[in-house]
Amino acid sequence: MSVRSTLLRRVVATAALSMALGSTPAFSADRELLNASYDIARELFAELNPQFIEQWQKEHNESVEIKQTHAGSSTQARAILQGLRADVVTFNQVTDVDVLAQKGQLIPADWQSRLPNYSSPYYSTMAFLVRKGNPKNIHGWSDLAGDDVALVFPNPKTSGNGRYTYLAAWAASNHDNGDDEAATRDYMKKMLGNVEVFDTGGRGATTTFAERGIGDVLITFESEANNIRNQYGPDDYEVVVPPVDIMAEFPVTWVDKNVERNGTEDLAKGYLEYLYSPEAQRTLAQYYYRVNDDEISDEFAERFPQTTLLRIEDAFGSWGNVMQTHFASGGELDQLQRR
Amino acid sequence: MKRIGDGAATRIGLIALAVIMTTLFLVIPLAGIFYQALAEGMAPFWQNLTSTFTREAIGLTLLIALLTVPINLVFGIFLAWLVTRFTFPGRRLLQTLIDIPFAVSPVVAGLLYLLLYGRTGWLGSILSEQDVQLMFAWPGMVLVTVFVTCPFVARELIPLMQAQGSAEEEAGVTLGAGGWTLFRRITLPNIRWALVYGVILTNARAIGEFGAVSVVSGSIRGETINLPLQVELLYQDYNTVGAFTSAALLAALAVVTLMIKAMLEWHTHRREKTA
CATH class of the missing domain: 3.40.190.10 (Periplasmic binding protein-like II)
Structure with a gap:
């Protein structure tokens, strides 16, 4: 904003404000960032x-x-x-x-x-927020493909949060089975099939899990998982950090x-x-x-359990590569979701 | 003769239905806003109301209204005058074009302005070379609000001015009145109430506009957040009391506006009766 327009804004806003509240804000800094x-x-x-x-x-x-x-x-x-x-x-x-x-x-x-x-x-990593006592016994990414597990995380297409979840699952599976791509695809299919609700963003997924009570596991950033737990009741939820995870x-x-x-x-x-x-x-x-x-x-x-963190660049080459092979239209994600 | 649905039972039923619907859809939500704002007592309400960010939001909201109303007042009168007092090719087309801001979704309007005046836009790239920034600053918010609210005044005036015709003004001309005298002594008194009504509508919309401004605001706290955006922001922030405090402020402004409108209607009604 140019100096003149800032000044004009200040003048008019101050006039408007003083009419509204009968007071003027008296604060000015040397520089703004x-x-x-x-x-x-x-x-x-x-x-x-x-x-x-x-x-x-x-x-x-x-x-x-x-x-x-x-x-x-x-x-x-x-x-x-x-x-x-x-x-x-x-x-x-x-x-x-x-x-x-x-x-x-x-x-x-x-x-x-x-x-x-x-x-x-x-930095952070992905964590699992589970209900008290961890009734479904979720400890690592492989547990998410179990038969009776309902997952909640935002859509990888629209949310960075969901993207990390997808990539963490993929990388951890590859890490565990020694880069067996076919086995990883099988695992991903099952895991994505367990998703109960694909919200568009992180906040939506939180609401689905904590307020509407849907799903056994909410997957989100570790930082968010802890904040959600503190917000919605430290006694009702547990945060699980898997042994192999992604570096966010x-x-x-x-x-x-x-x-x-x-x-x-x-x-x-x-x-x-x-x-x-x-x-x-x-x-x-x-x-x-x-x-x-x-x-x-x-x-x-x-606060931060030990875990092996994989960098996106090491596991997938580069972000550009990830976006193209996995999240582009007709990419891996689309193919995995086709049932 | 007795018509269908004229029985006492039907009548009571219909009235009850209307009352229930009004309560459910209007009264309870409105009361709910104030209830939520005061849910944690007077202190948090007052604290939210007087916080720097809320004050800045109020200031910006008033600034937008303060600039939008006069601009559209002049524009609306000019437009209505043009299409009701003159015949020219394209008059019909112009009358249709006035309604575009009503027909277009505000979000689309915001996006259009962003594409046009953004740094990479046609006009924006020229402006940015001159170091003029419209988008993501308050001038852009005023600009889109002017666009969204520009039909209100003209829409109020056009039917009235068409109905009144130009006979009085023609009489004025024959008596030697100039353009300005004509407007001030004849046109303006005739359209006075419609004008006030148009201003009220413009003002209400300018204060409450969310969609278009949210696209061009850039949501800089304390700088480009107006009251409607503040409601959304605080709600996303899990600050329910704060969100509803700002919402209550907006609702209060709306109630005041409606009261002024009701008073005006009552006034015109009485005038028509005595006339």
């Missing part, structure tokens, strides 16, 4: 941002404001392509950041090498074209680097995200 993020990260960044602002003020003697926008990360990527001037993105899908490089040339193609751990300050990265990057324009490059970098600091990593771990900081990992070791 817009963080485009995925939709379940609202509370997380509401906690991280004030910490960063305080630290930046201390170190640079400058007051900054962090604005947030949250939506599905594909929606966000498209909005940025269409002109949303986000300075940084904090997504839950690598492919959605790739889009910014490929379709918009807004960031360089090698963005993942700009920050540590493939530009992923925290949460990629971040600054949007070069936008920070250049907004004059926020140093601030954007500082913000993303802050996410790797012990303080931020502790907050992240408190929200049940796995972190790379060794000390913090040890501190929260109890």
